[in-house]
Amino acid sequence: MSHEAGTAEASRKGRAALGRSLTRALPVAPALVLLLLFLAGPIAYCAYIAFTDLQLTGQAQESFVGFDNFRKAFEDEAFLNAVWLTLVFTVLSSLIGQNTLGLALASLMQRASKPVRTLVGGIVITAWVLPEVVAGFLLYAFFRREGTLNALLDWLHLPSQNWLFTLPILAVSFANVWRGTAFSMLVYSAALNEIPKEITEAAEVDGAGGWRRLWHITLPMIRRSIGTNLMLNTLQTLSVFGLIWVMTRGGPGDKSQTLPLFMYEQAFQNSMIGYGTAVALLLLLLGSLVSVIYLRLLRTEV
Amino acid sequence: MPHTPGSRRTLSNRRTAHRLAADFGLLTLAAAFALPLAWVILSSLDPNADLRVKVPDSLTFSNFDAVLTPGITFTPLLNSLILCGGGTLLTVVCAALAAYPLSRFRSRLNRPFLLTVLFATSLPITAIMVPVYALFVQVNLIDTMQGTIFFFAASQLPFAIWLMKNFMDGVPKELEEAAWTDGASSSQSLLRIVLPLMGPGVAVVTVFCFVMMWGNFFVPFMLLLTPDQMPAAVSINEFFGNRGMVVYGQLAAFSVIYSSPVLVLYVLVARRLGGGFALGGAVKG
Numbered sequence: 001m002s003h004e005a006g007t008a009e010a011s012r013k014g015r016a017a018l019g020r021s022l023t024r025a026l027p028v029a030p031a032l033v034l035l036l037l038f039l040a041g042p043i044a045y046c047a048y049i050a051f052t053d054l055q056l057t058g059q060a061q062e063s064f065v066g067f068d069n070f071r072k073a074f075e076d077e078a079f080l081n082a083v084w085l086t087l088v089f090t091v092l093s094s095l096i097g098q099n100t101l102g103l104a105l106a107s108l109m110q111r112a113s114k115p116v117r118t119l120v121g122g123i124v125i126t127a128w129v130l131p132e133v134v135a136g137f138l139l140y141a142f143f144r145r146e147g148t149l150n151a152l153l154d155w156l157h158l159p160s161q162n163w164l165f166t167l168p169i170l171a172v173s174f175a176n177v178w179r180g181t182a183f184s185m186l187v188y189s190a191a192l193n194e195i196p197k198e199i200t201e202a203a204e205v206d207g208a209g210g211w212r213r214l215w216h217i218t219l220p221m222i223r224r225s226i227g228t229n230l231m232l233n234t235l236q237t238l239s240v241f242g243l244i245w246v247m248t249r250g251g252p253g254d255k256s257q258t259l260p261l262f263m264y265e266q267a268f269q270n271s272m273i274g275y276g277t278a279v280a281l282l283l284l285l286l287g288s289l290v291s292v293i294y295l296r297l298l299r300t301e302v
Numbered sequence: 303m304p305h306t307p308g309s310r311r312t313l314s315n316r317r318t319a320h321r322l323a324a325d326f327g328l329l330t331l332a333a334a335f336a337l338p339l340a341w342v343i344l345s346s347l348d349p350n351a352d353l354r355v356k357v358p359d360s361l362t363f364s365n366f367d368a369v370l371t372p373g374i375t376f377t378p379l380l381n382s383l384i385l386c387g388g389g390t391l392l393t394v395v396c397a398a399l400a401a402y403p404l405s406r407f408r409s410r411l412n413r414p415f416l417l418t419v420l421f422a423t424s425l426p427i428t429a430i431m432v433p434v435y436a437l438f439v440q441v442n443l444i445d446t447m448q449g450t451i452f453f454f455a456a457s458q459l460p461f462a463i464w465l466m467k468n469f470m471d472g473v474p475k476e477l478e479e480a481a482w483t484d485g486a487s488s489s490q491s492l493l494r495i496v497l498p499l500m501g502p503g504v505a506v507v508t509v510f511c512f513v514m515m516w517g518n519f520f521v522p523f524m525l526l527l528t529p530d531q532m533p534a535a536v537s538i539n540e541f542f543g544n545r546g547m548v549v550y551g552q553l554a555a556f557s558v559i560y561s562s563p564v565l566v567l568y569v570l571v572a573r574r575l576g577g578g579f580a581l582g583g584a585v586k587g
Contacts, residue, residue: 024407024488028415031400031459034392038434038456039422046433054436105331111324120332127335129568131517133535134557138338141345141550147353148337178335232424239426242519246539260428260520267432276432283429291424295417 043284050278056271069278079279081254082262086238089173089258094237097177099230102184107218109185110192121185128182136246139175140164143247168248168256175243180236184229191225192218224297231294238287259283342554351551365555374537375559382533382560384447385522386515389454393511394504396455397462402492404463405470406478416467422460431524438525445527454521458511465510469503470496509571513564534560 050069054062073079105124109117127135142148143163150160163171195218203213219226241260244250250257250265257265259279267276337355345351346365348358369375404412434453435444443449473496481491497504519535526532532540538556 021407021409024403025409025411027399027402027492028404031396031463034396034452034456035422035459038453039430039459042430042434042437043425045437046430049433049436101331105328108324108328108331111320112328113321113325116325116328120328123332123335123339125568125572126339126565129513129517129564130561131519131535131564133517133519133538134342134561137538137553137557138342141341141353142338144353148341148355151354152337178338181335235424235426239428241428242523242535245519260426263429263432267435273432273436277436280429280432283426287424287426287429288421291421294424295421298420 046277046281046284049274050281052274053272054274054277056268056273062274065274069275070282072275073278073282078254078257079262082257082259082279085169085254085256086258088169089176089240090234090237092170093173093176094180094233095230097173098180098184098233098237099226101177101181102229103188103226105181105185106188106192107214109189124185125182127178128180130179132179132242133246135175135179136243139171139178139243140247143171143175164248165252168252172244172247172256175247176237176240179243180233183236184233187225187229187232188222191222195221227297228294231290231297234290235287235294238283238290342557345551345554346558348551351554353550365549365551366559368549369552369556369559375534375556377530378532378534378537379560381447381531381537382516382535385450385454385533386512388447388451389458389515390508390512392451392455393458393462394466394508396459397466397507398492398497398504400463401466401470402488402496404467406475406488416464419460419463423464427457428520431520435524444525445531447526447531450522450525453525454515454518457521458514462507462511465507466503469500469506472503473499505571509567513567516564 049062051064051066052062053065053068105120109121112120130138140147144150145162145165149163153160161167199217199221200213203217208216239260240258241264244256244258244261248256250261254262260283263276263279263283265276266279267273270276341353341355344355344358347361347363348356349360349362349364350358351365403409404416438444438449438453443452477499478491478495481495486494517535519539522533523536523539526536529537529540534556538553538560
């Protein structure tokens with residue numbers, strides 16, 4: 001806008017410019033309305049009822065209880081158990097399992113022959129594309145006492161056991177690895193393809209062994225993808241519900257009850273929506289924290 | 303030391319050895335991934351299926367016959383189709399509209415908006431389902447298809463906008479400017495020029511949204527109550543998970559039927575884009 005022009009003209013121009021930006025921004029409106037009503041709305045509502053004693057039924061009016069729900073949570077054995085199991089589940093299945101196995105698959109694929117690569121990629125991706133509930137049933141069958149894993153262990157003359165009963169958190173962690181590794185594999189395949197061949201070949205000719213090449217060349221060159229992948233895996237793993245629900249319902253007892261299942265149980269089986277939502281809010285804050293770190297990582301990358 | 307005079311030949315020998323080792327390693331890993339998949343396929347054709355992977359003594363389609371009834375298969379699949387089709391349509395239309403100004407016009411608001419969208423893509427949706435339930439009870443959207451569709455669309459929108467905007471950035475602006483000088487409006491150039499040119503991108507967004515919704519269990523599980531409205535993701539659990547006696551062959555057959563649409567869609571899109579790597583790259587941002 002020109003400064004020499006009269007104020008009246010300037011404001012008319014300003015209004016015209018504002019009008020033009022509004023017209024241009026108009027197509028964003030439907031998306032914005034949906035996001036505000038159905039995503040921002042529930043998040044704000046979540047922040048509100050986490051501080052009330054709202055119940056599922058038989059209550060005239062909920063009342064504001066301050067930080068009671070949170071105080072209660074941190075004194076609740078079951079909540080602390082759920083936090084611990086969520087931690088175990090996330091570290092085992094996402095940070096260690098999906099991440100390492102995805103990198104292993106991707107780097108083996110770099111060297112393998114094409115038909116093997118296609119076949120293996122197809123199998124791993126199929127596990128990823130399958131609906132969550134179907135994956136749950138498949139791994140339930142795999143880990144059951146009468147299931148395939150025990151059949152395999154018997155065949156190898158190794159001791160078998162009732163996995164879903166003795167080590168349910170391990171079983172659901174493996175299930176999450178089975179289902180989620182393809183994503184890491186795809187991210188790492190894309191990253192490894194970007195490393196110039198000359199660099200690895202030069203290192204190979206210089207006699208650097210596989211592990212040293214991995215540690216000194218490959219990992220530093222794909223470190224941004226590692227960061228992105230770890231964050232996205234963690235976020236996905238934090239919100240796993242259906243897989244565990246189908247396999248164990250969080251049981252036996254509460255031996256595989258991660259935070260989402262705990263939240264569900266408190267809100268619906270114990271009818272304490274307020275308390276369940278307080279747990280949900282904590283989960284949401286944890287997710288936001290990971291999400292902010294992820295954005296930071298992306299910003300350095302772009 | 304490895305580099306002796308004959309090191310060229312040893313190097314190429316070593317490469318072949320490496321490739322064989324890599325093939326072997328991959329196939330071993332893939333076998334572990336394949337076992338549960340083998341169970342579902344073999345059991346669906348086995349008249350006496352149990353929980354183990356085994357080759358059936360005889361092949362039968364009776365499991366499929368038994369589940370191909372309106373109550374078990376057709377109604378839940380139709381519900382899934384309405385929910386996911388409606389949700390995907392709404393998501394893709396809104397995302398394409400929103401991506402256009404974000405990709406084409408410069409504004410101070412673009413960056414904060416996109417950052418918020420990116421932030422929202424990674425929020426754990428599971429965490430807000432309890433408040434969404436409470437909210438839907440208040441506004442009478444609980445147990446309605448449209449409410450569930452709206453929520454599905456809102457939950458997929460951030461990622462859809464992000465993907466769509468990135469694909470749209472790939473369409474050169476010059477092509478559009480030519481249309482503008484010919485007097486085309488923004489909406490015309492979006493419909494006639496930009497969207498057709500980014501067809502594969504739109505296909506990726508559509509398939510991605512549809513696959514995510516088709517497999518989602520928690521959202522319909524929370525927001526729908528009437529059994530007649532349940533999509534396959536929830537009904538499979540009701541039919542098989544809650545019964546004392548489970549007919550594993552039928553469960554496997556239903557799983558195959560329910561999973562095949564998303565597998566087919568994925569293969570179609572992956573083939574057009576040269577492997578699943580495009581999605582991996584797109585997610586990387």
